[in-house]
Amino acid sequence: MDHDALDMSTDELPVSEWESIEIELLIEGLYRAYGQDFRHYLRSSIRRRIRNRMCMDGVATVTELLGKVLHEPGYMNKLVNDFSIKVTEMFRDPSFFHSFREKAVPMLRKLPEIRIWHAGCSTGEEVYSMAILLQEEGLLEKAKIYATDMSDWAIEQAKAGKFPLKRMQAFTKNYLHAGGIKEFSAYYTTDRDYATFHCSLADQMIFAQHNLATDSTFNEFHVILCRNVMIYFDPELQNRVHKLFHDSLSAEGILALGSMEYLIAPWKQHYEELADGERLFIKKL
Numbered sequence: 627m628d629h630d631a632l633d634m635s636t637d638e639l640p641v642s643e644w645e646s647i648e649i650e651l652l653i654e655g656l657y658r659a660y661g662q663d664f665r666h667y668l669r670s671s672i673r674r675r676i677r678n679r680m681c682m683d684g685v686a687t688v689t690e691l692l693g694k695v696l697h698e699p700g701y702m703n704k705l706v707n708d709f710s711i712k713v714t715e716m717f718r719d720p721s722f723f724h725s726f727r728e729k730a731v732p733m734l735r736k737l738p739e740i741r742i743w744h745a746g747c748s749t750g751e752e753v754y755s756m757a758i759l760l761q762e763e764g765l766l767e768k769a770k771i772y773a774t775d776m777s778d779w780a781i782e783q784a785k786a787g788k789f790p791l792k793r794m795q796a797f798t799k800n801y802l803h804a805g806g807i808k809e810f811s812a813y814y815t816t817d818r819d820y821a822t823f824h825c826s827l828a829d830q831m832i833f834a835q836h837n838l839a840t841d842s843t844f845n846e847f848h849v850i851l852c853r854n855v856m857i858y859f860d861p862e863l864q865n866r867v868h869k870l871f872h873d874s875l876s877a878e879g880i881l882a883l884g885s886m887e888y889l890i891a892p893w894k895q896h897y898e899e900l901a902d903g904e905r906l907f908i909k910k911l
Contacts, residue, residue: 645673645688646669648687648688648689648692649669649672649673649676649688651688651689651692652676652688652691652692652695653665653672655692655695655696656695656702656705656706659695659696659702660702661840662702662706662776662837663837663839663840664709664839665839666839666859666860666862666863666866667709667839667858667859667860667863668858668859668860671711671858672709675708675709676688676691676705676708678708679691679704679705679708691705703778703779706776706777707777707778707779707780709776710748710775710776710777710779710780711746711748711854711855711858712748712749712777712780713748713854714748714749714751714752715751715752715793715796715797715800716751716752716754716755716789716793716797716800716801717752717755717797717800717801717803717804717806718751718752718755718800718853719853719884719885720800720801720802720803720804721803721804721903721904722804722853722882722885722904722905722906723755723759723800723804723805724803724804724805725900725901725903725904725906726759726882726901726904726906727759727763727804727805728805728901729900729901729906730849730880730900730906731759731763731765733878733880733908734765734769734848734849735763735765737768737848738768739768739769739770740760740765740768740769740770740848740849741769741770741772741845741846741847741848741849741876742756742769742770742771742772742847742848742849742850742851743772743774743845743847743849743850743851743874744756744771744772744773744774744851744852745774745836745838745850745851745852745855745871746774746775746776746838746852746853746855747773747774747775747780747781747784747833748775748777748780748784749780749783749784749789750773750780750783750784750785750787750833751789751797752851752853753771753773753784753831754787754823754827754828755801755804756771756851757771757827757828757830757831758801758806758813758827759804760830761827762806762807762808766827766830767830769830770830770831770832771830771831771832772831772832772834772844772845772847773831773832773833773834774833774834774835774836775835775836776835776836776837776838776839777835778835781833781834781835784833785828785833786822787822787823787825787827787828788820788821788822788823789820789821789823790819790820790821791816791817791818791819791820791821793821794810794811794814794816794821797810798810798811813827838852838855838859838863838866838867838870839859839863839866842870843870843873843874844874845874846874846875846876847874847875847876847879848875848876848879848880849879849880849881849882850871850874850875850879850880850881850882851882852867852871852881852882852883852884853882853883853884853885853887853905854883854884854885854886854887855884856883856884856887857884857886857887861890864890865890865893868889868890868893869893872893872896872909875909876909877909877911878908878909878911879908879909880900880906880907880908880909881897881906881907881908881909882905882906882907883905883907884905885905887905888905889907896909896910897909897910898910
């Protein structure tokens with residue numbers, strides 16, 4: 627073997643390897659400068675969002691992007707917002723909400739108060755979905771729904787309860803398949819472009835910024851929903867978040883994951899399935 631081949635100069639590194647090094651430096655820079663921790667996010671997801679931001683802003687290299695993050699006020703928030711996953715819709719996976727209505731609601735009726743945490747709530751579609759479900763079941767007034775996301779921008783959007791009118795047809799279909807019992811349009815008013823949900827739904831909501839990678843528990847909850855968020859985390863961060871949720875759940879509390887997620891060892895032994903075929907689990911005593 628030619629030993630000189632093993633001593634490849636940096637000039638000969640493939641473009642993809644250069645990019646990987648730059649991405650690691652960017653992620654480390656975000657953490658050291660701002661405490662924004664993406665070190666345990668899957669690189670494939672991060673890479674896509676970095677490339678998209680570079681394309682939108684005409685940035686040639688990841689190193690140049692890092693310079694903007696470190697030296698341009700507000701640019702860090704723009705990039706962090708890109709990293710925040712915003713794939714959501716009202717009553718997403720209607721069968722999940724139907725099962726929640728059938729299996730979880732009877733348990734919640736027995737409680738004098740209900741505390742729910744939507745972790746990674748994005749722009750709030752599923753938070754309003756839960757509020758509607760609870761209102762139809764006569765439980766909203768005794769519930770507090772804590773909705774958190776790492777993105778301040780997403781939190782502000784969620785607070786507004788305002789969604790594109792063109793999405794209402796799909797949301798209505800989801801609502802009906804989820805077991806909705808009213809005219810979905812009764813829950814919002816419209817203008818030319820947007821549907822704004824009634825502020826009475828938000829009376830029981832508390833929105834706040836929270837980062838699952840770095841922040842700790844802040845209450846004891848009867849229900850925690852974190853749906854298709856951890857699919858972007860590596861195993862180490864998934865384990866941290868599962869511990870956070872387990873510590874935050876009350877006895878016989880309910881954990882709801884996304885359709886693409888599973889309980890991982892060793893946490894699966896601490897839960898029992900609440901609904902066949904859905905990612906609804908009850909914490910063992």
